[in-house]
């Protein structure tokens with residue numbers, strides 16, 4: 001089996017509720033079918049370049065989805081340099097490393113954030129975590145299978161660059177969001193990531209968020225620049241997902257270790273995040289299922305050396 005394709009379907013499979021395809025019979029009414037439970041939609045937030053606002057978008061889009069009544073989970077996949085817990089003022093006692101060494105479950109790792117958002121912290125300052133191999137990343141992805149009640153949305157915040165960590169989580173997700181801002185390196189790095197994901201992992205669709213936008217028209221220009229070069233050289237489709245204006249409220253919210261959508265819901269940035277949450281809500285359920293592909297990682301023991309010296 002092509003590994004990339006396997007992973008892509010795996011993530012969807014592992015975050016799907018058991019029995020998601022089959023109509024469920026309501027026990028109260030003998031044979032009256034009820035709607036099957038909704039599948040989890042896994043959305044990876046990437047961008048290539050550091051500092052473009054990936055974590056900011058992940059936290060605020062995640063909380064905007066929660067505020068809109070969606071069961072939402074945020075996974076910090078910036079292993080070794082985690083910062084979502086800091087952005088939200090959370091104090092994790094454990095991290096993904098403890099999940100990998102088997103000393104806690106995904107559910108035990110989960111931290112509650114405001115408005116019902118759930119956060120899975122990655123751990124900071126552990127070099128070993130920043131060097132997870134393919135099997136270890138796969139084990140993290142597989143751990144979602146343990147969740148008896150997967151969320152409606154799983155947002156995955158990734159690191160900068162095109163490391164294995166970033167491409168595995170992006171390739172495994174249902175959607176990839178590219179966060180860009182008006183800096184030449186942001187567009188070239190976003191293009192490089194798009195190229196790797198499309199060429200090596202067959203990711204064909206990307207959603208673009210223009211961040212730190214300072215004037216009307218800048219967001220569209222950014223999107224069009226990236227779309228033009230991708231159209232010319234890659235076999236991908238890009239859609240424009242939304243805009244976050246440059247907004248000092250965001251920096252103040254970070255200093256107060258809170259999400260701007262929580263502290264200042266009427267700010268310009270918050271309005272951008274809420275619009276984006278509305279866009280995500282139109283995507284509906286992921287089409288892919290592939291529960292049978294769970295066997296791809298099934299039965300693998302914890303990789304050697306995992307959990308030593310976090």
Ligand SMILES: Nc1ncnc2c1ncn2[C@@H]1O[C@H](COP(=O)(O)OP(=O)(O)OP(=O)(O)O)[C@@H](O)[C@H]1O
Nearest residue numbers: 050051052053054055056160212245246247250251
């Ligand atoms: N729309 C915005 N308006 C003002 N400041 C912003 C905006 N978006 C992000 N920032 C600021 O830019 C900085 C970088 O943001 P963030 O940490 O989210 O980027 P990142 O892409 O996740 O970075 P890294 O790759 O290093 O993890 C932060 O100080 C954040 O407050």
